[in-house]
Amino acid sequence: MSSGLAVLCLMLLHTGAQGFGILSGKSLNHQEITERAILNTIVQVCRELAQAEGTDFTVPAQPFTAEAVAVACGTPKSSKSFSQAITFITLMNIRVDIRHALNASFHFDEEMFVQGRKIITEGILAVKASNKQENYESARQKLAEIFHPLQDFYSHSNWVEMGNKLPNSNLIKSDTSIGNIADESRATCRNCDGDNCRNNILEDVINERILTSGYFGIVPFVSTKPKGKCSHGGFVDQTSNIEPKGGINKDTFGSSHGHLHTDAANMAIAATGELLEDIRGAAGDRPFLQMMGISKGSSKALCFVIDTTGSMSDDIATVRNVTSFIINSEVGTENEPSVYILVPFSDPDFGPLTKTTDPKLFKANIDSLSASGGGDEEELSLSGLQLALTSAPSNSEIFLFTDAPAKDIYLKSTVVALIERTQTVVNFMITDSSVSNRRRRSDDKQNNRIAASDAQLYRDLAQASGGQAIEVTKSELPTAVSIITDSSSSSLVTLLQAARSPGKADNFSFIVDETVINLTVYITGRSVTFTLISPTGESQQSTDTTGSLITASQSVGNFITLRVKKQAGLWEMKMVSTNPYTLKVIGQSPIDFLFDFVEASQGLFQGFDALETRPRAGVNGSLLVSVTGSDSATVTEVTLVQSSGSEEIKGVVVPQESGNFLVQVDRMPAGEFGVRMKGQDDSVTSRASVVFQRQSSTNFRSSNLTISADSNSILVPGTPFSVPFSVMTYGMEGNYTIRATNNRRFDSTYPTSLFLEARNSTNGTVTLSAPISTPSGTDITLTIEAEAPDGGDTNYVVLRFSVLNPVTDQEGSTAALSFSTKVTQSPILCLSIMVLGLCILTELDIQ
Numbered sequence: 147m148s149s150g151l152a153v154l155c156l157m158l159l160h161t162g163a164q165g166f167g168i169l170s171g172k173s174l175n176h177q178e179i180t181e182r183a184i185l186n187t188i189v190q191v192c193r194e195l196a197q198a199e200g201t202d203f204t205v206p207a208q209p210f211t212a213e214a215v216a217v218a219c220g221t222p223k224s225s226k227s228f229s230q231a232i233t234f235i236t237l238m239n240i241r242v243d244i245r246h247a248l249n250a251s252f253h254f255d256e257e258m259f260v261q262g263r264k265i266i267t268e269g270i271l272a273v274k275a276s277n278k279q280e281n282y283e284s285a286r287q288k289l290a291e292i293f294h295p296l297q298d299f300y301s302h303s304n305w306v307e308m309g310n311k312l313p314n315s316n317l318i319k320s321d322t323s324i325g326n327i328a329d330e331s332r333a334t335c336r337n338c339d340g341d342n343c344r345n346n347i348l349e350d351v352i353n354e355r356i357l358t359s360g361y362f363g364i365v366p367f368v369s370t371k372p373k374g375k376c377s378h379g380g381f382v383d384q385t386s387n388i389e390p391k392g393g394i395n396k397d398t399f400g401s402s403h404g405h406l407h408t409d410a411a412n413m414a415i416a417a418t419g420e421l422l423e424d425i426r427g428a429a430g431d432r433p434f435l436q437m438m439g440i441s442k443g444s445s446k447a448l449c450f451v452i453d454t455t456g457s458m459s460d461d462i463a464t465v466r467n468v469t470s471f472i473i474n475s476e477v478g479t480e481n482e483p484s485v486y487i488l489v490p491f492s493d494p495d496f497g498p499l500t501k502t503t504d505p506k507l508f509k510a511n512i513d514s515l516s517a518s519g520g521g522d523e524e525e526l527s528l529s530g531l532q533l534a535l536t537s538a539p540s541n542s543e544i545f546l547f548t549d550a551p552a553k554d555i556y557l558k559s560t561v562v563a564l565i566e567r568t569q570t571v572v573n574f575m576i577t578d579s580s581v582s583n584r585r586r587r588s589d590d591k592q593n594n595r596i597a598a599s600d601a602q603l604y605r606d607l608a609q610a611s612g613g614q615a616i617e618v619t620k621s622e623l624p625t626a627v628s629i630i631t632d633s634s635s636s637s638l639v640t641l642l643q644a645a646r647s648p649g650k651a652d653n654f655s656f657i658v659d660e661t662v663i664n665l666t667v668y669i670t671g672r673s674v675t676f677t678l679i680s681p682t683g684e685s686q687q688s689t690d691t692t693g694s695l696i697t698a699s700q701s702v703g704n705f706i707t708l709r710v711k712k713q714a715g716l717w718e719m720k721m722v723s724t725n726p727y728t729l730k731v732i733g734q735s736p737i738d739f740l741f742d743f744v745e746a747s748q749g750l751f752q753g754f755d756a757l758e759t760r761p762r763a764g765v766n767g768s769l770l771v772s773v774t775g776s777d778s779a780t781v782t783e784v785t786l787v788q789s790s791g792s793e794e795i796k797g798v799v800v801p802q803e804s805g806n807f808l809v810q811v812d813r814m815p816a817g818e819f820g821v822r823m824k825g826q827d828d829s830v831t832s833r834a835s836v837v838f839q840r841q842s843s844t845n846f847r848s849s850n851l852t853i854s855a856d857s858n859s860i861l862v863p864g865t866p867f868s869v870p871f872s873v874m875t876y877g878m879e880g881n882y883t884i885r886a887t888n889n890r891r892f893d894s895t896y897p898t899s900l901f902l903e904a905r906n907s908t909n910g911t912v913t914l915s916a917p918i919s920t921p922s923g924t925d926i927t928l929t930i931e932a933e934a935p936d937g938g939d940t941n942y943v944v945l946r947f948s949v950l951n952p953v954t955d956q957e958g959s960t961a962a963l964s965f966s967t968k969v970t971q972s973p974i975l976c977l978s979i980m981v982l983g984l985c986i987l988t989e990l991d992i993q
Contacts (some may be wrong), residue, residue: 173411188435196441215228216228226541226738226740238291267499273425280433299317301410315491330618335348378393389417452530454518462516472634486504487532528561545573552604555603574605628700637734640841643731644787647726650723653721666707666732671728674721674723680715696710697710739770744918757771762850763816764813766811779827780827781825784821797810829920872910879901883935888914925947929944
């Protein structure tokens with residue numbers, strides 16, 4: 147998912163039938179409940195950290211926003227990653243209504259209290275294990291999935307009707323009683339008095355504090371509701387028309403028990419905060435904040451994938467030098483990387499992965515690298531890259547160093563899928579070897595559809611990700627790695643990105659706004675000339691070394707870097723070359739954007755759901771866009787821009803709640819394309835509104851294939867783990883190639899091909915087997931791909947799973963039980979934990 151978006155628009159569920167309402171309005175919905183709980187908790191954590199460290203803390207103004215909270219926490223550079231984390235969590239939360247709409251356990255319907263609590267407590271174990279392994283994206287995914295049933299408990303049960311003022315803390319504990327649950331044969335409701343359902347729960351149920359919840363069904367005249375039981379209620383719920391008629395849900399003000407909606411929503415906010423505090427207590431303050439996308443320095447990762455074969459000694463020495471420079475100059479500053487990642491590769495192996503927040507450990511691992519081996523010239527570069535892509539945070543930047551062709555070229559489509567889903571930039575540092583012009587052996591050609599030269603593979607992947615394929619001699623590499631120090635700067639934004647292959651003369655324009663500093667132009671290609679024209683009409687040609695627009699320039703190998711004088715307004719770049727070239731314009735600015743492709747939901751609920759695959763080609767489509775770094779910025783234009791051509795498809799921008807924008811286009815491009823956003827911000831200057839332009843670094847593709855998959859997100863080692871998937875084509879029928887790869891190299895089985903008829907779904911299953919010794923918290927990324935018979939079309943789905951190992955977790959379970967016992971023995975601590983969510987609400991005036 148890459149990327150984060152407000153879930154309010156991701157699923158415009160018009161009914162709210164299986165949880166708090168989705169549409170904006172006076173009622174509180176899952177998105178708002180989750181956001182408030184997260185923002186309250188983060189403010190509390192940052193305030194306590196500031197007190198412990200003896201620094202000042204100012205509570206931001208109400209209502210809290212991710213931008214304001216990040217600033218208050220002293221981490222303004224984390225506002226984008228924090229926003230992304232929040233919106234990812236809210237997306238995964240509300241997706242439960244699509245994936246598990248009729249599973250009562252996920253909503254505490256039909257008195258499924260034991261089953262619902264099991265979902266929550268098992269999820270908590272998985273979140274804590276993932277945090278312990280620093281697999282924060284997996285932790286966020288599982289956290290979101292358990293937020294939904296936790297919040298629904300207060301809307302769907304009679305906990306509020308019984309007069310409770312505090313959350314049911316036992317929902318997040320596996321070894322305590324949830325409460326006195328109604329027997330299956332016990333009647334709990336009477337008919338509502340017309341539309342008035344205020345008193346439809348039986349008095350003895352309330353007085354004896356018997357827990358009950360409503361039954362729910364969508365098929366008329368077919369009901370599993372036992373005699374005398376309550377219904378969920380609402381016009382979608384067909385059981386509410388069967389005696390006892392009516393319902394008890396508090397999802398919105400218009401629900402059967404809508405008069406208690408505010409109480410239920412505030413209780414859900416408090417309970418969500420209580421769960422977050424439990425996760426925080428297990429992880430520690432700084433790791434907890436990092437799980438939520440907040441780091442003291444930059445939110446960016448420093449990630450190297452390095453060929454360690456015999457000819458790479460000089461390259462490794464260069465990486466050591468640039469690593470030392472970054473660590474020595476940026477540790478303790480706002481540009482300090484949030485995480486350091488290293489993946490060595492050679493042949494026949496790659497790894498191990500180093501992922502750490504400790505710069506000294508990272509530097510020590512870099513220093514320990516040595517060059518040796520590598521007999522047949524080809525190395526496992528894409529295997530190393532796959533491991534890095536599945537380990538680095540979304541929106542990272544990766545640098546791969548090699549002087550050899552890829553031996554594992556079959557992973558190209560998998561790598562592209564991971565690039566698109568994580569929106570990660572990959573730069574290839576290719577030093578002098580035969581790779582740039584060498585042809586693959588004929589026996590390799592017949593098994594792989596690749597470009598003519600080995601280097602073209604790296605160029606293709608660089609272009610797909612918005613990175614550079616820099617081809618230099620080994621002596622030139624120390625100069626070329628200046629791009630690494632550039633990328634480590636915080637708040638990098640892309641203003642323009644384009645490629646032309648074959649090369650041709652073309653003109654490109656881009657807007658520089660007043661918030662942009664350190665304006666830089668990257669060009670890759672051979673024999674490229676250009677003319678740069680400023681907003682005032684002043685120009686400077688590539689041959690002019692005395693002009694005033696370019697303050698510094700550097701040319702090494704096929705890579706040109708230009709430092710450009712800051713001047714707000716519309717710039718133009720005229721490029722001339724008959725050779726392929728790429729052009730990228732970047733700068734530093736707090737203002738950026740997040741987006742996701744969405745489609746109309748085909749299930750029980752009407753609305754939009756975020757895509758996990760490529761959008762469908764040639765038909766209308768939608769995106770959801772939000773601006774980060776400013777609470778007052780608005781989106782004025784969103785365009786899908788052909789990456790290697792001039793075609794542009796503008797969308798219709800429709801403002802939504804919570805600062806989000808639904809963008810509708812009449813046709814998804816057939817080829818590779820990027821997303822360009824223009825907007826304006828009135829808060830930046832006291833003069834006229836600031837107009838800004840941003841473009842996605844990642845390029846995307848559409849497809850005539852659709853592929854979907856879903857499975858339990860917790861994998862138990864030693865037990866076969868099945869992932870059912872479905873593929874459909876809107877193109878040609880025939881035998882479609884199926885590939886399934888995972889980043890842990892666990893054993894797997896799957897059909898290698900499926901016969902597809904046009905517009906008919908065909909099903910398959912991937913079965914994974916994790917070794918019994920796999921520790922809890924290990925994350926597995928599974929990529930399932932389908933490729934058309936002629937190889938001209940592919941699509942994919944990328945899934946992430948967490949390992950929960952009951953064998954290796956015995957000590958952890960004991961520790962958890964010990965903690966619960968200590969809480970019970972300390973009434974003051976127990977009360978503090980129980981009421982913490984409500985305490986935050988009262989103290990920070992959120993209610």
